[in-house]
Amino acid sequence: MASSLRPLALLGAFVVGYLFPQGAALAWAIPWFVRFMLFAVFLKLEFPKLRLRRSHFAILALNLGLAVGGCELFRLFGAETFALAAFFTAVAPTATAAPAVGSFLKRDVEYIVAGLLLTTFAFAVALPTLLPWVLGKPVSGAFLDVASNVVSVVVAPILVARIVRAIYPASRGWSARLKNVTFGAWVAMVTIIAAKATAFIADPANGVRPTILLEIGALSLVVCALNFGLGYLVGERDFRSEASQTLGQKNTGAAIYFAALYADPIVALGPTLYVLWHNLCNAIQLQTLALKERKAKRVADDEAASTKPQKQTQLNR
Numbered sequence: 001m002a003s004s005l006r007p008l009a010l011l012g013a014f015v016v017g018y019l020f021p022q023g024a025a026l027a028w029a030i031p032w033f034v035r036f037m038l039f040a041v042f043l044k045l046e047f048p049k050l051r052l053r054r055s056h057f058a059i060l061a062l063n064l065g066l067a068v069g070g071c072e073l074f075r076l077f078g079a080e081t082f083a084l085a086a087f088f089t090a091v092a093p094t095a096t097a098a099p100a101v102g103s104f105l106k107r108d109v110e111y112i113v114a115g116l117l118l119t120t121f122a123f124a125v126a127l128p129t130l131l132p133w134v135l136g137k138p139v140s141g142a143f144l145d146v147a148s149n150v151v152s153v154v155v156a157p158i159l160v161a162r163i164v165r166a167i168y169p170a171s172r173g174w175s176a177r178l179k180n181v182t183f184g185a186w187v188a189m190v191t192i193i194a195a196k197a198t199a200f201i202a203d204p205a206n207g208v209r210p211t212i213l214l215e216i217g218a219l220s221l222v223v224c225a226l227n228f229g230l231g232y233l234v235g236e237r238d239f240r241s242e243a244s245q246t247l248g249q250k251n252t253g254a255a256i257y258f259a260a261l262y263a264d265p266i267v268a269l270g271p272t273l274y275v276l277w278h279n280l281c282n283a284i285q286l287q288t289l290a291l292k293e294r295k296a297k298r299v300a301d302d303e304a305a306s307t308k309p310q311k312q313t314q315l316n317r
Contacts (some may be wrong), residue, residue, distance in 0.1 A: 010279060013191040023192050023196070024199040029188075034096045038096055039161050041182075043175050045109065059118075064091065066226060067087045069086070081212075081266055084270075085267050087221060088270055089255065090122060094250065095252070095278075096116065096154055098246065098249040102245055105286065149257070162249065192231070198267075208265075220271070224278055227299070228278075229244075
């Protein structure tokens with residue numbers, strides 16, 4: 001798919017999801033889309049190149065610090081619902097789709113994968129520890145819930161990809177050939193998530209009043225802006241965009257699941273609406289990249305055209 005069409009496809013996914021909330025019935029397919037995207041990315045990865053950098057630990061500190069700090073800030077004003085929404089929105093680890101999106105944006109995928117593995121592992125360890133403090137009550141089974149999700153959605157595709165690579169080394173080239181299919185899976189996943197969010201908001205049983213929807217939407221937008229902005233600032237010179245992507249693009253599926261399970265559906269709106277913001281940011285990034293590529297192509301074409309008369313003159317002489 002042409003890079004210039006990708007932002008339109010992503011924006012179209014939100015429109016289709018909004019117009020057809022019935023698509024929420026396909027929510028079961030989301031983990032499978034994520035597994036496929038990760039499988040395609042891990043096929044081409046050279047694991048010896050993966051290494052944790054100083055900025056990865058800065059990203060991890062921000063990931064947990066913004067969650068705890070945001071929660072405490074709202075509690076100072078007695079806004080418990082917003083405190084929980086801020087926590088569950090900010091605490092989510094790097095999205096499992098982030099490496100695939102990073103490849104579309106022509107970023108260093110190994111950097112993003114290292115951040116994904118670090119933040120996901122930390123999430124699995126930290127969330128069961130933090131939940132009793134956040135909720136003010138003991139929580140049983142949280143560790144097993146988080147761990148099973150991590151193994152199923154992240155670890156399993158890694159293992160399958162490595163086994164396929166070992167059996168058929170040429171499979172590392174499949175990633176490039178599957179790039180458009182992988183992007184299609186991302187668009188389909190965003191469509192279903194948008195449909196699911198629309199269905200949830202429209203359901204009277206969930207009691208979502210318009211004002212709280214706007215307020216939590218604004219909260220999640222601020223968290224998104226902080227994540228992408230602070231990620232860029234803490235990234236090392238050659239990895240600023242990758243650090244921004246690693247902190248900004250979040251595994252909202254996990255956050256929505258645990259927010260709905262241990263808090264309430266209103267709190268789950270925080271990470272649900274974050275889906276809109278971080279994918280809109282990705283759409284803007286894709287559009288910016290497409291514009292840069294078109295400009296670079298025009299410059300190259302102009303330079304090539306300007307050298308032709310000179311070469312022709314030299315030949316005539």
